[in-house]
Amino acid sequence: MSTRDPPDDIESAAWEQWATDIVDETGFDVDLGVGLARDAQRVAKGEMTEAEYQAKYHEDVLDEFGVDDRPTAPEPQAADGSPLPGIPGTGNGKRSRRSMLKTAGAIGLGTLGLSAAQQSTRTAAAQTGGGGSESDVQMGMAINTDRCIGCLQCMDACNEENGNPAESLWMAVLRYEEDDYTDTEEYLTRPCQHCSDAPCETACPTNARYTREKDGIVLTDYDQCTGCRYCEVACPYGVNYLQWADPGEANSFEGDTQVGDRTAAGSAPQGTMGKCTFCAHRQDSEDESLHGTTACEDTCPVDAIHFGDMNDESSAPRQHLANDTDGQPTYKLLEDKGTEPNIVYVGNEPSPTATQIDGPTGEDRFDLVRERPGRSRIELGSHDRDD
Amino acid sequence: MSLSNNDLLKPLTTISTKFLALVAVLGIAALVTVEAIVHQLRFGLVVTDLASWGTQEGVTWGLYIGTFEWFAGMAVGSIAAVGYIRYRELTRYDIIARIGEIWGLISGLSAAYLIVIDLGRPDRVLNILTAWFVTVQYSPLAWDVTFVTALLVMTSTMLILSLRRDFSEMNLNKLPIYTAWIGKLLTLGYRPEEREKLDSMLRWLGLALLILAFTGGMVPGWLLGVVGAQAGWYGGIAGISFLAGGLLSGVAAIALIAGVLRYSYGMESVLSTDVFVGLGKALTLFGFVYVVILFNEILPSIFPMAPLAESRVGEAMLYGHFATDFWLAMAAIAIPVLVLAVFRERMLASGTGLAVVSAVMLWGVFVKKQLTVIEPLMYPSGLPYEVGSYVPTLVEWVISIGAILIAILLFVIATKLVPLGRSPPGTQTPTEVKDQ
Known part of the structure; x- marks a missing residue:
């Protein structure tokens, strides 16, 4: 995008040309973008009210973007006009500064109507007490x-990368069938969902489970974890794996276990809880080519896994969702649990009655097992679910 | 007075061969338990049959947490009984209150150390305390630490203050030397003028214990009840259900101990029949309430309209995998309630009958607590995981049953160290039967 300063007069032809050039680059509706930008300036100068601005473009914005999440949209309110109650940090009852900036960026206001956007954001931040550092x-x-073809290479790559013992399946591919007379078999590729409202963190009595500010990855501080496993019972996805035994040489993680000032990367030491870290050691690596990548994503032969910043429109996951879904439905796992997961799936959602089945490619092919050491061997499909 | 005083002090002044044999047996059991704990500390939780739920198809909380819940319940029930007796100044139940104080303290300690044993890194248990200032805002485990700490502090305060009063009425020279030494320590600086204040403190501390039992006493229930991910745990009845089970098991434990003491030491004059009738009435009520609450808690899950996840858990409990254990546990609670309600006077006359039904009910609550913990983890819902399995290992059994035997050992030793009450004074308040 051009960085040159806009002409002062928003009514002038020069301004019109400048704005048109910039919006044109974004690929969105030019008339709408220019109109939004011009009126945003008017709002900022006080010539137009936020309500007028909101109403004027509401239909057009909905048509173009499918959602009107502009900063000027009315805040949700209780019946008596008071703000809805919310727990600090969870973002319920209010829109986050993050989503406002995201939308503002998407419709070109990021550069064009900056002053208006900033003004609204400041107001919102003041109202909610939210800091500006998020x-x-x-x-x-x-x-x-x-x-997904169920080749299980992501599982293998994950355990290789993180030095996990064979039974800690931070990435697990579940093969299941639906009881819907279609006899179709499906795969569910299941890493940690890195929830924005993670119940495991609320359960943790030592603050060992945390979301790091920088990029929203949910991690476990191995120096703090007491191994109480409350996070595991609180997680609806079953992604936590305690290191039950002394891993000995099975823990072959060679990377840097330090993430910021905490020890949180690689396999979990004995007695502590491990789970997918989104390859945090890669994100913090000195080798910049590793940033924004994970072992499972790198190895997937069918390009099913796309990792990146969900708030960045140009990121791999967002691009995939925008362009490559081939008409398949998208969903998040168990959204009704209110965990706000950050993994979006493309494909069919497993129903609550889906049954796990043994796949053509068992874990035996790799150095992966299901049963933890010392327990009897698991035969898939040997249990009657409605026992 | 001298006769009853002798009866009261019998446990202190006699040491029989049977007693020594009991201590020896319990001592050996304690050593075996310690060996099992050391074994687990050396090798880690891998010596249990616990495993992650999900792909490992295990249950991640098992016997230790179930036994923890059982002990925590008994602690709550014990302090509720103590609180009621002390607040209402039911002098005839003085021995019952003392038993409750000691057993409440031992149960609370047992619950606390079982949690530590269940940790993957027990050496880091202090992390829970250092993080407490932040985590208490949201983590139920931090609330639980808060509650158990309050319980231990308040119960031991109650024990110390009531012992100070009891010792002040006794001739310390007639007591064994170690008891006299404890008596001297606890009555340090005692002046007769403080007696009125001491009585008042015991009374209000009793009220405080009652309040703690009926508020904080729900926290170990909420520990499971707030977990939205686990069908069968989540819900508004968890705290109440825990409290009811706790009142039942706490009073049952006290009644069992009282019955055994009366039988072993012939304490008929200080543990009179009407005390057992009162305890029996309380057990009938608490048992009945607990069964009603369980009925209400579990039954909706097997109605055809119940959500899938809940119905899986409920069905496994009522007529599936756990049905035998479940119905035996229910029978162990419901039949004694029925027996108590029908044969009350005859059953309770000696205290021995009450001790037997109390033991049966305690076993029933123990089994139900285990099922409550294990069930939802074994029957995961949401994602297509398989049903898990869990067969506790020898180490788990030894540590869990050993925790119970160690608790009994501690109590048995306590009966030789401190008096179990004071002789009934001339003026008695009308004895009220505990009826919540």
Whole structure:
């Protein structure tokens, strides 16, 4: 985008040309973008009210973007006009600064109507007490289960990368069938969902489980964790794996376990809880080519896993969701649990009655097992679910 | 007075061969338990049959947490009974209150150390305390630490203050030397003028214990009840259900101990029949309430309209995998309630009958607590995971049952160290039967 300063007079032809050039680059509706920008300036100068501005473009914005999340949209209110109650940090009852900036950026206001956007954001921040330091980055994934062939290479790559013992399946591919007379078998590729409202963190009695500010990755501080496993019972996805035994040489993680000032990367030491870290050691690596990548994503032969910043339109997951879903439905796992997961799936959602089945490619092919050491061998499908 | 005083002090002044044999047996059991704990500390939780739920198809909380819930319940029930007796100044139940104070303290300690044993890194248990100032805002485990700490502090305060009063009425020279030494320590600086203040403190501390039992006493229930991910745990009844089970098991434990003491030491004059009738009435009520609450808690899950996840758990409990354990546990609670309600006077006359039904009910609550913890983890819902399995290992059994035996050992030793009450004074307040 051009960085030159805009002409002062928003009514002038020069301004019109400048704005048109910039909006044109974004690929969105030029008339709408220019109109929004011009009136945003008017709002900033006080010539137009926020309500007028909101109403004037509401229909057009909805048509163009499918959602009107502009900063001027009315805040949700209780019946008596008071703000809805919310727990600090969870973002309920209010829109986050993050989502406002995201939308503002998407419709070109980021550069054009900056003053108006800033003004509204400041007001919102003052109202909610939110600080201005919150990062705008939220790492996540788009996983296309429609492409998944159940080769289990992601599971293997994950354990290799993180030095996990064979039974700690931070990435797990579940093969299941639906009881819907279609006899179709599907795969569910299941890493940690890195929830924005993670119940595991609320359960943790030592603050060992945390979301790091920088990019929203949920991690476990191995120096703090007491191994109480409350996070595991609180997680609806079953992604936590305690290191039950002394891993000995099985823990072959060679990277840097330090993430910021905490020890949180690589396999979990004995007695502590491990789970997918979104390869945090890669994100913090000195080798910049590793940033924004994970072992599972790199190895997937069918390009089903896309990792990146969910708030960045140009990121791999967002691009995949925008362009490559081939008409498949998208969903987040168990959204009704209110966890706000940051993995978006493309494909069919497993129903609550889906049954796990043994796949043609068992874990035996790799150095992966299901049962933890010392327990009897698991035969998939040997249990009757409605026992 | 001298006769009853002798009866009261019998446990202190006699040491029989049977007693020594009991201590020896319990001592050996304690050593075996310690060996099992050391074994687990050396090798980690891998010596249990616990495993992650999900792909490992295990349950991640098992016997230790179930036994923890059982002990925590008994602690709550014990302090509720103590609080009621002390607040209402039911002098005839003085021995019952003392038993409750000691057993409440031992149960609270047992619950606390079982949690530590269940940790993957027990050496880091202090992390829970250092992080407490932040985590208490949201983590139920931090609330639980808060509650158990309050319980231990308040119960031991109650024990110390009531012992100070009891010792002040006794001739310390007639007591064994170690008891006299404890008596001297606890009555340090005692002046007769403080007696009125001491009585008043015991009374209000009793009220405080009652309040703690009926508020904080729900926290170990909420520990499971707030977990939205687990069908069968989540819900508004968890705290109440825990409290009811706690009142039942706490009073049952006290009644069992009282019955055994009366039988072993012939304490008929100080543990009179009407005390057992009162305890029996309380057990009938608490048992009945607990069964009603369980009925209400579990039954909706097997109605055809119940959500899938809940119905899986409920069905496994009522007629599936756990049905035998579940119905035996229910029978162990419901049949004694029925027996108590029908044969009350005859059953309770000696205290021995009450001790037997109390033991049966305690076993029933123990089994139900285990099922409550294990069930939802074994029947995961949401994602297509398989049903898990869990067969506790020898180490788990030894540590869990050993925790119970160690608790009994501690109590048995306590009966030789401190008096179990004071002789009934001339003026008695009308004895009220505990009826919540």
